[in-house]
Amino acid sequence: MDKTGIAVWDPVEIPQKRCAMWRFPRRSIWVERIETEWHVLSLPEAGYEGDSFCRIVARSQKPPSSQWRHYLHRDSGTMQPSPVLPDKPVVMRPDRALTLLPGQSTIFFLELPVWFRLSTTGYRPAKVFEEPLSVLTRTWFGDPVTGELCWGLATRLHHSIESVDPAADRAVCPLMIENDSESDLEFQKICLHVENLSIFRGKRLWTNSLHAVFKGPDQATQMEIVHTPPGFEEGMVPVSSARTPSTGWNIRRTFGMLKYFTDF
Numbered sequence: 001m002d003k004t005g006i007a008v009w010d011p012v013e014i015p016q017k018r019c020a021m022w023r024f025p026r027r028s029i030w031v032e033r034i035e036t037e038w039h040v041l042s043l044p045e046a047g048y049e050g051d052s053f054c055r056i057v058a059r060s061q062k063p064p065s066s067q068w069r070h071y072l073h074r075d076s077g078t079m080q081p082s083p084v085l086p087d088k089p090v091v092m093r094p095d096r097a098l099t100l101l102p103g104q105s106t107i108f109f110l111e112l113p114v115w116f117r118l119s120t121t122g123y124r125p126a127k128v129f130e131e132p133l134s135v136l137t138r139t140w141f142g143d144p145v146t147g148e149l150c151w152g153l154a155t156r157l158h159h160s161i162e163s164v165d166p167a168a169d170r171a172v173c174p175l176m177i178e179n180d181s182e183s184d185l186e187f188q189k190i191c192l193h194v195e196n197l198s199i200f201r202g203k204r205l206w207t208n209s210l211h212a213v214f215k216g217p218d219q220a221t222q223m224e225i226v227h228t229p230p231g232f233e234e235g236m237v238p239v240s241s242a243r244t245p246s247t248g249w250n251i252r253r254t255f256g257m258l259k260y261f262t263d264f
Contacts, residue, residue, distance in 0.1 A: 005052030006119045008024070010054070011078055018057070020055070024133050027051070029043075029116055038128055040070075050166070080125070084116075084240045085240075090153055102182050104179050105176065105179070105231065109163075113153070113170055138150070171206060176212065177212045180213050180215065183216055196245065199239050200236040209226040210224070211224040
């Protein structure tokens with residue numbers, strides 16, 4: 001039995017003059033097909049706590065709204081929904097105070113919200129639209145001169161994948177951290193450049209594994225992206241590529257210290 005709703009990301013055939021409705025815990029997405037037009041509506045969900053799913057419904061069931069968007073494309077009715085990561089770095093604020101002592105290492109499993117992307121599947125596949133499935137706040141990470149605009153997210157730092165509830169609207173990012181310094185590493189904020197990560201599909205959604213080496217509070221962190229699927233589940237397949245592919249080690253400021261605090 002699919003307890004994650006992961007089948008919501010399967011291709012779907014949308015017949016003429018019918019609607020596809022994707023429902024997630026925080027958002028529903030409607031797509032209507034009329035000749036060469038694709039009509040799209042995205043609505044927030046309130047109080048829905050069931051599994052994610054996709055369903056073909058009659059046009060009479062579509063919600064009345066002035067927010068419908070319209071796209072023109074002559075492709076067939078088979079559409080491919082895909083989970084993609086946000087378009088900016090995500091600053092994660094842990095739910096509790098944790099400190100990694102000098103010379104120590106640990107692994108966390110982080111839950112990243114995904115966006116919904118719908119593409120055609122014909123001879124020349126094309127992205128029709130993409131939509132966030134969760135509401136994220138904007139925040140600033142870094143100092144006023146060299147910092148950057150990011151998405152902010154309060155999250156839990158999971159030490160075990162068993163404590164992460166499967167969900168079709170979130171991808172799990174394994175993060176290995178080494179404290180290669182003489183200073184305590186306090187997890188006050190963690191900035192992940194998710195635009196460099198891909199998504200893999202197994203029994204749940206995964207991103208690339210990350211390996212971070214902390215060199216000290218006044219130095220940037222060495223960050224390595226592992227480009228093969230994470231080894232926590234067998235049979236994973238890639239479902240979406242990184243927005244901005246990156247290779248090798250990257251040197252970035254990843255851990256927020258008190259002097260860089262900006263609330264979100």
